[in-house]
Amino acid sequence: MKHLILLLLAAPFLLFAQTPKERRDNLLKNPDLPSLLKAVADDNAIIRHTAVRLLAQREDATTQLVALLKSTDPLVRRGALQALCLKNAATVELLGDMMDDTDVNVRLIAVSQLAADKPAKGKQLEILEKTARKEKNAAVRDIASKAIWPFYRNTVLLRNRSDWDHDVKVVQDILLPAADWRFSLDENNQGHLNNWFKTNFDDSAWKTIPIAVTWEDAGFKYDGLAWYRKSFKAPSKPEKFNAVELHFESVDECAWVWLNGIYIGQHDLGTSGWQTPFSLDITKEIKWDADNVIVVRILDTAGAGGIYKPVHLQVLE
Ligand SMILES: [Ca+2]
16 A cells, blocks of 8 residues: 555656656557647757647647647747648638737748639738748748739740641831830838839839840849830831730740730749740730830849840731
8 A cells, every 4th residue: 555655656756767768658649639749848949849740730629729828838839720721621711810920930821721722712811921021031921922923924926836737927126125124122022012013104203224234234133023115216107017026035934925915925934044045925906116124024033134135026927
């Protein structure tokens, strides 16, 4: 009897004295729900990880995982959110709440999940728009910005049209003026939200730089987003033509282009696209014998950037 009492008295102490390795081994041997929920609050980070991982594998722990999103431990919140995303159990509302998390890795998981379901709409779109505007972390903001980028167009060029059997000849090749393009950095990716692509946007406060040189050579040591705007006079309408294109000898690195306020297409090959020429069809958008406004948004992630080679207006037959 005396021995039994001693044993009973010592038992909590013995349990308390378990090493983290022993506690983890016990958990792995006996991963029942109560043990797991206790272990997510363990002092030891590895045990907390193990517990969240084991909870994530269970079919019956969704409610518990949602509750763990309120844990004070970012590692636990991260693991729980990841698990809920994998289970498709993270609602838009829940992901929106997690966008206010103090831990950037939690926000990365949440924004990636929000961005995955395309096209973004309703509350999801609202959260992504807010993140694109307000988020402090650039990686999180970029994911949101890409997910809600509203401009895409893929016009098949004349020479690529399957119904076009003729040779394509450039019958007029006019260089756009290289001097005096309006230029503005767009460090926070707000340009398109502020109508910088529109014809009547007032760019008089912007700097003036030439194209056909890198923006570094024009005085801007900068990597990121920037916009160019230029008004140019188009020639009078040719009697005969089959298409009109803007031909870019190259931009460094990606480009999104508008003519007269209308989005005409993109050159978006990532970092490798900086020396690839491209053309965009403007047959419907050009205004003959009148002023036209070309707007080019450029993303340059490293090294030199900008419209560093000439831009041509090409009339094709
Ligand atoms: Ca570059």
